[in-house]
Structure formats: structure tokens, C-alpha cells
Amino acid sequence: MSHQRYPSHDAAAKEPHSVSLKVLRLSRPSLVTQFPLQSPLSELSSASAGARQPLAPASLAYSPAPIHNNGDHPTATIADTNPAPFVLSPIVNLPPSFGSAYVGETFSCTLCASHDALNLLPPDQDELSPSDPARSIRDVRIKAEMKTPGAGAPVTQLELGPGVVSEKGVDLAPGETLQRIVDFDLKEEGNHVLAVTVSYYEATDVSGRTRTFRKLYQFICKASLIVRTKAGPLSVGREGQRRWVLEAQLENCGEDAMRLERVVMDLEEGLGYTDCNWEAAGTNRPLLHPGEAEQVCFVVEEKVGGDGRVQERAVEEDGRVVFGVLGIGWRGEMGNRGFLSTGRLGTRHIKPKVAV
């Protein structure tokens, strides 16, 4: 995460803080890859003879066998959960980097405020000496807010998780960490700033004071999906209800593949729709690689009641029939969720043709 550090607010800005704040974006953990190979031996069996050598344990992503095996693994102990020689293994890594943030995703981030006694030491010193003054850290509080790119840079106060967090501050012994998690639904493209404020009470034997600092983490949110829509009239249905066809092209403009999970319409009163896509066809959910597009289609029509009459006429605004919004849900790598809905879609009202 590109971040800028701003000077802390209190007067003693120059003095280092005994609490440090670190953040990690919690995208989904990723499956670790492995490239299993046969144990290198100085005298290999020739191509035709000899039993199959076990896979070299060092080439696997993790060691399943109890460690007191002296490295001489029979093949059986390597099996179990590891699908070697397959390239993916079930062990997971924490997110290695911030990655890219996309509209439609939920931005999760963990905030860690730690009592970091080493912070007060000169850079070349790694150990606390007994002469260093003992400070106790009390009443540590974290606040977080998100600045979004809209007009006037609106600021959203973020709720701290996990679960319901009490307002009370937390006391931290040296080395202890106060960990909180924030979630934020990304809805806009552009510059976002996560602002985190940490306050705490620092007490020595003789005195005490409240200190506060603030860190800003800036990141860019990019578009993930381009949605192009086109609506056109269909012939009037059997009961005289008006019908339209709504087509949409969904283009993956991100950098990662996404698997479309569902496309649904949230329609205005009095309208219903028929899905003509993969669910109707009973095919697999489409996988969109970066730059690829999927075309989806719906038939929208006025609802017909039990008495065979059109219940309600569709809402019209300025000569336009308004359908409603299109919602698209997808899953990224390791199931990372995304959901996007369009603006209100509709079409110009054309006088319905009479059904034959």
C-alpha cells in the first residue's frame, strides 16, 4: 500500500512513539505452489530399471510427516493431504502484497497497534537494556476512516471488527498487539485514503501523558468490470403485456480472471424477467480472463396477474420505460467476492405492436 506518513499531532512529534501501527490488507490467502521432483541421487536409476524414487521432501510445499523421520521418508508418509505432483498445495500464504483494489470488492484490512518498546531505541540497538525507562501503555484506541474520491472527499467512519468492539481502550504490555479489522465496500474508482488514528496513555514512574498519531494509507481503486447495455422492444406477449430484451456485455477490465457467479435484475414494480444465460442453459459459469467479455441477455416484461390481465403498467419517466438495475456477482482467485450493480436501466417507450 502506498502510504504517506504525516507528522503526529501532539507537540512532542519528534520523540518516537512507543506504540507502532502496522496494517495488512486482508485479501484472500493464496494456495502455495510447489514443483515436486524426484529426489536427486548421485547414482540415478536408469530409465528402465529400478523402483520409483519418492518425491524429494524439500520440493514439496510443506512436510506432512512427523519431523522425527530423519528425512528418510517412505512414499506413504508424503501422500496424505498433499496432491503432489500437482502444482497447487492446500497450504496457504498470507497476502504477499497489497495487490490491486477493484470496484465491487470489499476492502478488508487489519490494523495492528503494538506496544513496541524497541521503537524508542536508537536504530542500531536491538535489545532493551535494563537502564531503559519502563513505560506502561494504557488505554490504546484505534479509529479508522476512509476518504473516498467523490466530490468534497467524503469521509466514512469505519467500524472496527472483529465482532462488536467496545469503546474502551486496551492496555498493552510490551510486545502485545491490539488487532482490529475494518471492511469497506469499494464503490468508486479513484483515490482512496485509509486514515488510522491511534491514541494511548503513556505512563512512566513519575509522569504520564496522552499521545496520538495518525497514519494515512493511500490506494487507487480501479474498475473491474465494464458493463455495456442495450435494450430493445420485443413483440407484445400473449396477454397484451409489453416485452423488451435487455442485452449486456460484461467485460473484465481488471488484471485477474473472474468467474461470473450470477447476473440478476432488480426490477421496478410490475415487471418480471426471464434469464437467458448460463443458469437457463445449464452450462458452467463463465470465466472471464482479463480483457474478455461475456454477453448476457434478459427478457423483461410486464407482469400478468392470475386473471390474465396485465397487472400494472411499467413506470415511465420522460417517455422512458425504466426497468431497474442489473446486478453482477463474481468470484476471483480463492473465492474473493465482488458485486456490482448498474445505474437504472431502461429504454425509450415505443408504442407496442399488436401481437399477431
Add this chain to the structure above:
Amino acid sequence: MDQPKEQTSKGHTRTRSAVKVNPNGGAPLASTNLTLSPQLQPPCLYGRIIHALTLSAATRPRSSTKGPLDVDDVPLTSPGPLSPQQAQRMALPTQPRSPGPTSPLPRSAAQSPVPRRPAPRPKDFSFLLRPENYHPLTPLNVPAAFRSDPSKQPTPETPIPDLLARGQFRAAAIAATNALTGPDAPAPSDHARIFSLLYTRLACLTLIDGTSIAAQEVKALEDLNSVVYVDEATGEHLVPWELRVLNVRLQALGFGDPRRAVMSYYDLAREARARLAAATAKHDNSARELWKDRLADVGVRVAGALVEMDDLTGAAHHLGSLPAREGGKLAMAKALLWLHLGDVGAARRCVKVEEAGETAGKVVDALCDMADGEYEAALARWGELKDESEDEMIGVNMAVCLLYVGRMQEGKALLEELVTAGRSSHTLLFNLTTMYELCTERARSLKVKLSERVAAMDESANGWEKSNADFKL
């Protein structure tokens, strides 16, 4: 795996100069955008590969192959085997050009390939004994802790098997090179020893994060399908199977042509199938099992190659076509691939439908919960699994889950426990150092201490020496 069609494998020569250059950088032909026209998508993977090959064959006529490996390329005036200088000179024109923006012009399309008539003379593999094939390895990316204990420092006299058993892979890679290029180098005709040392060298490089170096060094082998590597008397391939398998991935990386790996694995699969048939005919059961294993192994590696070239749908399709064996490993592989693709439902179905084994099913369930963002539920599952098994993966995944539910302190303690128990996988160290970084501005001292703890562990074939990258140093 079905037998691929004959013509698919022959386009695999060592003239990489004309490899397909994809302007989009990476997206292979086999996975080009077919989304809008599903009717173009062939029904099975083989169809897809063959389709891709036909395409590339259309743009790349077979060029004649010249190089030190073609025995008949030796001028008739040259009576003896190739001298290293000759070999080097002849190797030059076949050095691959990096796939640049220039269009792959069909080279020497007019020339007809030189007819091959293998001459019965002793094999000369001196081109693999040239010191310039091998890169020096620096100890600079090894943390100081691994270089300080004199009792664990290998000497130049330490035999390679000892180094391997002690997990000293960097030292083993260096020792293999020294053995190949030093004063006691094997005779140019001693193929068994040369290939054994070469395999040790390349395998060890991949184990010490030196895959890119290995991918360069493997180029010296050139085309393993060449007649030079075949024993004329018996018709058997002289290169050990293990090296041929490793060669596939490394050459694909080295020449920047990932689809080549798929083709080459199919070559190996065809041979394995033929050998399997021969062994069955001779009622040679041990050979039959061996070739069956190898065939299955190559089949799974094709899926891996497809994953590496980001053709995840192709990989899923391919895995689906493989027969299940080996106690549910395949079901686990499929489930992981679906998870990687983001299809949690399909992942769950894989372990339900097939006999994946109880533990594997629970592992996939827990991973699926994580993919759904249900970290509390996943944590409970990992906790149950941890009571049953000492598997390192379960501990690490549980610790990761703890961080996602806001209990990093416990996660960190759990990872520390695993280190204390003697585990030291790259993933464990990576996750633990990431947690260190979250706890303090001054994580470096914690990382150095961790490297000292790992260096103090007993040496084992699991790998002892680690790199700076493992500790994010």
C-alpha cells in the same frame, strides 16, 4: 490420458527462434478468448491442444535443425567426435533469440531437413561438461546464521549424497558443477554419470530458489528428442526419466514458451504408454507399476503446466479427464484448482463425489470456508483437524485463519510452536515473518533471531539452508 495424435509432438525442435510470440504477453493460444463463441471451443483438452498446435504450425514451418546434437551435421571431413570448440561453434546458431517484438519469420523454410543417418560411434556429451554452461552461485542471499556454524559448513570434499541428505542443496549444486567441469570430470561418453550430476545440479537449483538459473543452464541439453540421446543399439533413451521430466518445465521457462511444456509432457506420456504396453506384454509387473506411475505423474504435470500458463479452465478440464488413483490425491488436486479459480461450489463437489479420504474432505471444507470469507467456521475446522494430525499444513492454515479473525497473537504463537517442533517450510517462515512485520516497526531483529533458530535445527533432506527471501530479510 489419451494418446495424443502423432503429429502433435513433432513440432518440438530446438529452433526456438520461431516460437510464437503472443503480443498480449502470456495468454496462450490454447486459452484465447473463446468466451463469446463457445461453439469454437473443442470438447476436450486434446482437441484444444491440437487446435493450438495447428495454429502455431501454420505460422511456423518446420525449420531444419542444426546443432551439435545432430550427428550427421558433423562435416564428413571431421573424423573424430566433436571437440568442445566445435560443439560450441555449432551451438551458436541455435542459441534462442529472446521472443522479442519482431515477428517470428519462418526461417530456412526452403531448406529441406537434413536426412538423419545415425552413425555408430561412441556418444560424446562433452558439450555438457563445459564450465561456461554453469553459473556461479553466490552465498550472499543466505542469512548469516546459516554461514556461521563451522560444524555445518560443507567442505569441498563432502560427497554429494551427504550434502543432499543434509539439505545442503546449494553446496550440492556447486559440487555437481565441480564434478562435471573439474579435473575428475566424467568421460564425455559416461552418460550415466553426466546425467546424474546434471540432474542433481538442476534439481538442487530449483530447491534453492534458483529456478531461473536452472532454466538457463538446462538449455545446454538442447533437444532431448534428438537422436544423440538415444542408444542406437537398444533404442533406449539415455537420459534418466527424472531428468527428462524436470527438463520439460525448465526448458519451457528458459525458452519462454510455456505451451512447449504441455507438448513435451505428451511426448513423455506417449513413451510411458508404449513402455507400459511392452511391460504388460512381457508380464513384467514391477516395470508395469513403474510406467503406470510415471504415466499418471506426467498426466498431473500437464495440468500443472496449464496452471503455470494460466489456462486454468484447460487445467480443470484436463484433471477431469484423468482416471482417479492414489487415494484421492486427484480429487484434492481438482478441488484446489477450483478454489484457485474461485468456484467454491465445484471445489466442495470434488471431495464429496469422489473418495477423497476423510481428512482431505475436511481440509477442502475448511479452505472453502476461507474462500467464502467464513473465517470463524474455517478456524473451527482447522482446530478439529489439528487435534487429529501433526500435518504442518493444518497448523499453518489455522494460524492464518487466526489472523483473519483478529487473533494474530495466537496465530503467531502457533507458528512459533511449529518452528520449535522443527518445521521450517517456506510458507511457515513467510507467514511468521509477515506477522512479525505486523507487530513491530523493527521486525528485522525478530527475523534474524528466527533465522538463527532455523539454522540451529538439525540438517535433513527436507532442506536446511534457507535464503534471505524466506525470512524477508
